[in-house]
Amino acid sequence: MKWLLAFLLASLAIPALAEDLVSGLSQDRIQITSNYHGTDMVVFGAIELGESHGAQAAERDVVVVVRGPAANIAVRRKARVVGVWLNRDSIRLYGMPGYYYVASNRPLAAIARAATLARYQLGILTLKPKGESTRLPRKGEPFRLAAIRIREHRGLYAEAPGRVEFLSAELFRVHVPIPASAPRGEYNVNVYLVRDGTVVSAQTTPLFVDQVGLERQLFNFAHDRPLGYGLATAIMAILTGWASSFLFRRQG
């Protein structure tokens, strides 16, 4: 009940306070070429300090979260069976973000309490799927943590404390790296203004990430018209083999 009340207050408070936070993106559409090392996006914004600035400046924090499109993933765990390692247990996590980046001006743990961070899913370990194929939370937990660990290792999930730079008392900026392996689709950039451990303002901006280039076209061809793609690949191989016998006969 108390929680619900807090939630209602928070949702009422946001529009009223939204005035003191303004943010924008360097691009609202990102095109990544697959053979590239990804790209960089800039999120910038300004905070209105209000009357009593100076005293409040130290206690105000900015957290920027970029979330990729949610998708289902299967997580499998290997076990040793008669000496051989093979996939044994598996669960599905429904609706995990394909990309997640959280930047803040100082470590998240110093900004707000764990419960607040969990509610807004600030921090990679707070990421939770919308659903799991198991009903037992204790069974699903190691799989969720493993999925986060693997995606962190691939640069798809990242935490960047201290990466929100204040250019002045009001202006802030953060560079968000988008790796080449980031999924295409609709992203959301959320900027939170935190005062004394409480989220006082939030702003969401959509962002579209698209993969372009020859490799992407091949991928689309393979998935949209698999018969044509298979035939084209087979014919390419046959013609190359035929041409090679022709070329090398001329030479030898």
Place this chain on the structure above:
Amino acid sequence: MEIYLPIAGLSVHWLAVLGMGASVGFLAGMFGVGGGFLLTPLLIFYGIPAEVAVATTASHLTASSMAGAVAHWRRRVIDFRMAGVMLAGGVGGSALGVQLVALLRRVGQADLVVSVGYVLLLGSIGTLMLNESLRALRLAKTDARPVAMERHHWIHALPVKMRFYTSRLYVSAIPALALGAVVGILSSVLGVGGGFILVPAMIYLLRMPPNVVVGTSLVQIVTITATTTVFQSISNYTVDAMLALFLVLGGVVGAQYGVRVAARMQGEILRLMFAILILAVGARLFYGLVITPREIYAITAGTP
């Protein structure tokens, strides 16, 4: 320059892929094989997902076998009728194999089956070849001749007889169909052309004249690997055309040089080296199955 393999989902250096295609092509040309059973494990060691490695190797085999088939076709030593019968079996086998791969992928065991299949295949073929080449080397020293063994002609008792003019045979189509089917399954599940089974089976089982065997098996490998490429594309989306292109280009060039080197080497030594290579690849795959992995969890995105 890095190239991105859209289906495998990783960046590789183009020279590395071209080099893999060329070195396997070189060995294939040198030893007179397709080389699928070397290329697939090599791609897996490099980090390509097993099912993509299996499906894409088929294209490499199509190209290198095509080059060989054209040479045999010029000499008119191909039994197209036999190749056609085997292809009919092969299409069925390939379709079945592709469905098997789809099933294995769903339950997350494709990697395991490919690895275990290769360990068994390479282990048994390597051991057989090692024995055979060592015996041949010993015999070459004592100048003795192996005694030809007479085999039981159970093949001739089978129905559905067909006349194969080029091979000058009148035999049942059933063994050829079955042989085609086995090779079709192997090609789709393990990414091998199956020449190592086709050639001995055509000589000893079907009793085809040896001069026709190689050309006919090459035609069979071209058609079955091309069919498998199409089937894998439709059912599993695992054929990486970018990877295939580089492997094919490297492969056809490497094969030409392999053939030239082989002409200057002693056959028994060549086979001994080949047997050792096969066993080494098999041992490396076996090692990969039994060592404790660094990460025991794995994720697959985009599952329903």
